Amino acid sequence: MRVRRLSKTGALAATACLVLASCGGGSDSDEESSSGPQTLTIWHYYTADGQIAALERQNQLFAESNPDVEFEVVQIPFEQLPTRLLSTATTQDGPDIVLDNVVVDFPALAGSGVLTDLTPYWEEYADADQVSDSSVWRLDDEVYNVMSYTNLLGLYYNADILDELGIEPPETVDEFQAALEQVADDGQYTPLTMSGAPTVEGAWMYFPLLLGEGVDYCNLDDATLEDALSRLQSWSEDGILPREAANWDQTDAWTQFASGDAAFGINGNWNLGAAADLPFELGSTQYPAGSDGSRVFPGGEGLGIGAFADDPDLAWQYIEDAWLSPEAGLINFEDSGQIPTRADVASQPEVADDELVAPFVEAASNTASWPLNEETAQMQTVIGQVGSSVISGESDAAEAAERGVTGVEDAKEEGGGGCA
Incomplete structure (x- = not known):
């Protein structure tokens, strides 16, 4: 869906104390x-x-x-x-x-x-x-x-770019892939921005590709993870997703999208407050659906x-x-x-x-379930690391998938073996 939002209250300065030097605790x-x-x-x-x-x-x-x-x-x-x-x-x-x-x-x-x-x-x-x-x-x-x-993930798009190129907002992964390739072939704009950081932030961005196939951290397998990583690898190699995205956090990815030079951005609803300040017409839709629908983690x-x-x-x-x-x-x-x-x-x-x-x-209304395990953070970090490695070109998708599944299983066992 697309709409120009009315101006909202401007960003107010944050009273923040950076923790390079300790700021102390509660009131004394x-x-x-x-x-x-x-x-x-x-x-x-x-x-x-x-x-x-x-x-x-x-x-x-x-x-x-x-x-x-x-x-x-x-x-x-x-x-x-x-x-x-x-x-x-x-x-x-x-x-x-x-x-x-x-x-x-x-x-x-x-x-x-x-x-x-x-x-x-x-x-x-x-x-x-x-x-x-x-x-x-x-x-x-x-x-x-x-x-x-x-907070949920979704797909943002620059409606001005899509109108110029005659692209309809995609609903499925296949439609999304075709749209990205069309933007890349045109050559004027960056097709996609998203975080590919080797952290839980990066993992959260691309794991819905697996959720859309009915796979989560509890039933993760080499083949499905390799398919998702192969897509990331092709996006990087084909100029769809910049290689430097391998180190972008979610804020970096939004900054790149908000510049107006990118057609699509995978990011969260917490950026909606900035919509009125963008130099283009913004649109949003759900995360592209796989064979099992569109699902994201809450x-x-x-x-x-x-x-x-x-x-x-x-x-x-x-x-x-x-x-x-x-x-x-x-x-x-x-x-x-x-x-x-x-x-x-x-x-x-x-x-x-x-x-x-x-x-x-x-x-x-249809979110995926997080694993019930004390090492959930480590499980996500492993997935973030392998995703980042294929975006940067450091790893092949097949090798990274094997490493990812092994890392998730090891973290699961370290956390007591439970999951669902």
């Missing part, structure tokens, strides 16, 4: 007078402008009714946040609020003693029935993370309270007001395009009637 009550301001320390790894702008506005929303609360917002590199959080078990000094990569890191974080048990708060939360159970993350029946939004950040927060009650009040409230959900959606998990917010016209958002909402 010994340094504050009893009547002085309280500080909420928030750890996140956001880099997209829309996400950062939404975080700033949500903090302002909370500050309106809590003027004595100040914020220390700490931006930690994506791959460093779980390690930093796990280290607080030793330092006994961590964040008040953490936004973690719940779909990858939850088993390790929840079982490590670095997150507060949210069960008593969740049991008293009046609007719990508005939030889907899949957005409440439990270990041994105790709640440690809740999600106020979910993503998004989990909201947690650090185990060493000075005031867990205040931290939970912040989660309720700045993230779980209907007003906060609309702020987050408007600035970042992230899909609200509250049913009453997702049904609001601002969300339900947005044509760019519709493919992502549709994707949310």
Whole structure:
């Protein structure tokens, strides 16, 4: 679907403290007078402008009714946040609020003693029935993370380029391949941008090629992985996907697409907040479907309270007001395009009637399941590494597939052998 979006609130400057030097943990009550301001320390790894702008506005929303609360917002590199959080078990000094990569890191974080048990708060939360159970993350029946939004992958396209070349938005992988080849043959534009990084980010981008064939991490086989990697290899060799994409993260890939020189971009709904600023007409559709349809993994950040927060009650009040409230959900959606998990917010016209958002909402109704294994992150990292290696030209698809399946099986066993 395609539409020109009306201008939304401009990106607001992020109050971020980079973790090259330690920014410390929660507020130090010994340094504050009893009547002085309280500080909420928030750890996140956001880099997209829309996400950062939404975080700033949500903090302002909370500050309106809590003027004595100040914020220390700490931006930690994506791959460093779980390690930093796990280290607080030793330092006994961590964040008040953490936004973690719940779909990858939850088993390790929840079982490590670095997150507060949210069960008593969740049991008293009046609007719990508005939030889907899949957005409440439990270990041994105790709640440690809740999600106020979910993130899905889709296919973005530059409608101006497709109109010029007479290309219809593709619905299947075969149609997508034909469209990419047509753009490449024309020679004016980059056919595709996406992250091919040797990380979980890169793995997330191309694994739906396998999901569309009914294959996930629990039934991964050499032949299907080789087919997907062969496609990546051909895209790289034929100039469809730039070789440098082997080291692009998701933000890099979006920046390349947003320049206006690329026909297609595989990326997530969190970029929708920037749609109004693009120099071309933007369109979106679901991830191209394989023989088993279009399926993607659900993503998004989990909201947690650090185990060493000075005031867990205040931290939970912040989660309720700045993230779980209907007003906060609309702020987050408007600035970042992230899909609200509250049913009453997702049904609001601002969300339900947005044509760019519709493919992502549709994707949310048929997502794939993540493996239930403590080494899920390692399983994805292996897949990211082999994908990056064929995009860069360092590996052949067949060899990389064998290495990928072996690596996933080894990680699965290290994590206890469970999966589905």
